[in-house]
Amino acid sequence: MSDEQDEMHEMHEMDEMIESIAARLRPLPRVDSAAKARVLVAVAAERERDRERLARRSRVVRWAGVGVLAAAMAFSAFVLGRDRGAATVTPTAVQTAAAPAADGRPGATSVTLARDVDGSSALQPVQLVFRAPAAKRVSVVGDFTGWDPTKAVMSRDSGSGLWSVSLALPPGRHVYAFLVDDSVWVRDPRAVAAPDADFGRPGSVLLVGRP
Amino acid sequence: MTPPLRLVSQSAVSPSPSTEAIGAESRSLIIHAARGGDVRAFATLVDMYYARCLRFALHMLSSRADAEEAVQDTFVRVYRALPTYREQDSFEPWLFRILGNRCRTAGAKERRHAEFIEYGEVPERSTVARHDSAIAWREEIDLALRSLPEEQREAFLMRHVEGMSYDDMSVATGAGLSALKMRVKRACDALRLRLTEVDGV
Numbered sequence: 403m404s405d406e407q408d409e410m411h412e413m414h415e416m417d418e419m420i421e422s423i424a425a426r427l428r429p430l431p432r433v434d435s436a437a438k439a440r441v442l443v444a445v446a447a448e449r450e451r452d453r454e455r456l457a458r459r460s461r462v463v464r465w466a467g468v469g470v471l472a473a474a475m476a477f478s479a480f481v482l483g484r485d486r487g488a489a490t491v492t493p494t495a496v497q498t499a500a501a502p503a504a505d506g507r508p509g510a511t512s513v514t515l516a517r518d519v520d521g522s523s524a525l526q527p528v529q530l531v532f533r534a535p536a537a538k539r540v541s542v543v544g545d546f547t548g549w550d551p552t553k554a555v556m557s558r559d560s561g562s563g564l565w566s567v568s569l570a571l572p573p574g575r576h577v578y579a580f581l582v583d584d585s586v587w588v589r590d591p592r593a594v595a596a597p598d599a600d601f602g603r604p605g606s607v608l609l610v611g612r613p
Numbered sequence: 614m615t616p617p618l619r620l621v622s623q624s625a626v627s628p629s630p631s632t633e634a635i636g637a638e639s640r641s642l643i644i645h646a647a648r649g650g651d652v653r654a655f656a657t658l659v660d661m662y663y664a665r666c667l668r669f670a671l672h673m674l675s676s677r678a679d680a681e682e683a684v685q686d687t688f689v690r691v692y693r694a695l696p697t698y699r700e701q702d703s704f705e706p707w708l709f710r711i712l713g714n715r716c717r718t719a720g721a722k723e724r725r726h727a728e729f730i731e732y733g734e735v736p737e738r739s740t741v742a743r744h745d746s747a748i749a750w751r752e753e754i755d756l757a758l759r760s761l762p763e764e765q766r767e768a769f770l771m772r773h774v775e776g777m778s779y780d781d782m783s784v785a786t787g788a789g790l791s792a793l794k795m796r797v798k799r800a801c802d803a804l805r806l807r808l809t810e811v812d813g814v
Contacts, residue, residue, distance in 0.1 A: 419808065420801050424773035426754050430664040431671055437681040438663050442656060444685050445692045449652070603656070 436585035442603065443581070446549035453545075525570035526610045530578075532556060532590070535563025537582045544578030544608075546571050551581045576608040644704050648695045655695075659688055665775070666712050672758060672770050673716040675723055683715040690715070706777070706784035713767060713785060720763060757807040761800050764788075768796035769804070 530542055540556045546569070547553035556565035577596040580588045589595060589604035596605035643661070646654035666687060670680035690711050698707060758766055764786075771777045771785060772793075779790050786793065 417805075419805055420773065423754050423757075423804055423808065426751055427668075427672060427758070427770070427774045431667050433664050433667060434681070437685070438659065440681075441659055441663065441685045441688045444689050445655065445659075448689050448692055 436583070439581070439585050439587065440551075443543060443549050443551055446543075450545055450548050525572055528569045528571050528608070528610060529566060530554075530556070530569065530590075531564055531566045532580050532588075533562075533564050534580075534582055537565065539583055540565040541581050541584075542567055542569070542578055543581050543587075544576055544605075546576050546578070551584065556580075571608075571610045573610050576610065577605045578608055579603060579605045640704070641700070644698075645700060648698060648700065655692060658691075662708060663688075666708070669709070669712060669770055669775065670716055670719075672774070673713075673763075673766065674719055675759065679719045679723060683712070683719045686715045687712045703781060703784070706781040709771065709775070709777070709781075709785040710787070716767075717763065753808060754804075757804050760807065761803055765796045765800035765803070768793050769800035772797050 532540055534540055537558075540558075541551045542554040542556060543549050543551050544554075554567050554569060556567040558565050578590070580590065582588055587603040590606035593606035593608060596607045640661070643654050643657050647658050663684065666684045667680060670683045671677065674680045674683060687708070691708060694711070698704070758769070761769065767786065768782065768788075771782045772779075777785065779793055782788075782793050783790055788796075
């Protein structure tokens with residue numbers, strides 16, 4: 403467009419009716435806090451997938467490294483004719499944090515952990531309990547659900563106002579929180595706060611032990 | 614007795630900072646931190662831009678659920694793409710480019726669904742009497758806006774509602790300046806023509 407056309411264009415744009423239309427469209431809409439919370443949950447899930455991808459890649463690299471090392475050791479043993487005893491690697495035991503049972507105070511939560519009897523890598527049964535008599539829906543979000551609020555929805559006991567869910571988790575450290583009514587993110591007050599909680603939302607640490 | 618939700622984080626209850634309330638320098642620092650992987654900074658970015666993104670998506674799409682989904686997809690894609698974002702570029706046109714793409718994808722899905730409904734059960738139009746002239750005028754504006762071709766609607770909203778410059782619009786849409794000016798002009802002409810026919814204007 404030429405300068406003259408530009409000028410006419412600007413004048414054409416700025417009339418009263420267009421300004422009146424735009425003024426009606428400009429107010430910001432009401433924001434549903436649950437929808438906004440879902441954005442952060444979706445981004446946290448994406449972040450978790452990134453971590454998993456990185457961990458997978460790192461495992462592949464580590465195993466590749468172990469393969470090269472094993473080949474080198476076998477070659478050395480063959481060349482030197484030495485017979486060496488194999489070192490046994492024992493997995494480091496992870497201390498289980500079992501919070502006390504719910505004591506009846508509103509908001510009190512508990513984590514009870516029943517240990518499995520076989521296999522150090524087997525999934526361990528974990529029960530999470532959360533007290534929220536006024537809530538309509540509570541779910542657990544954590545790295546073990548990919549921060550998806552639909553994967554660990556808690557059941558309500560109508561008499562006590564307690565919400566609970568039973569999960570099977572792999573041994574190790576997990577970060578989790580409760581999502582109340584799809585909008586309010588609450589950390590477990592009876593567990594250790596996670597310093598690396600996702601997206602500025604509070605989180606707690608759950609250590610699942612090996613038998 | 615302590616209420617059950619006493620442990621809600623500050624960020625969950627504090628009012629959202631708007632883009633106007635945060636200065637350009639602070640905004641740059643927040644974007645820089647988010648780009649470096651600071652999750653709290655990313656949550657602040659969501660707080661800053663969610664309402665504006667939702668406003669744009671609500672005007673581009675016909676259902677609130679679709680608009681919220683488009684905004685959610687936008688932030689997930691922003692998160693994925695932040696490492697490739699060049700900080701010397703303006704953030705808002707970059708964000709609106711992703712948002713515009715998500716709205717176009719969702720709009721195409723809505724149109725396919727509408728075609729399906731047309732051959733099935735036709736939903737009834739609202740027959741509620743329009744007593745409030747302000748509401749009626751707002752509804753007429755919405756109808757007029759929806760009658761515009763998608764590209765014109767997008768250009769009109771970016772220019773007159775989001776207040777973007779033509780240069781930023783060019784980054785956001787990938788279209789040239791002349792094409793964008795033409796789209797805005799045609800959108801204005803069509804809105805003017807349609808709305809002058811409405812009573813009370």
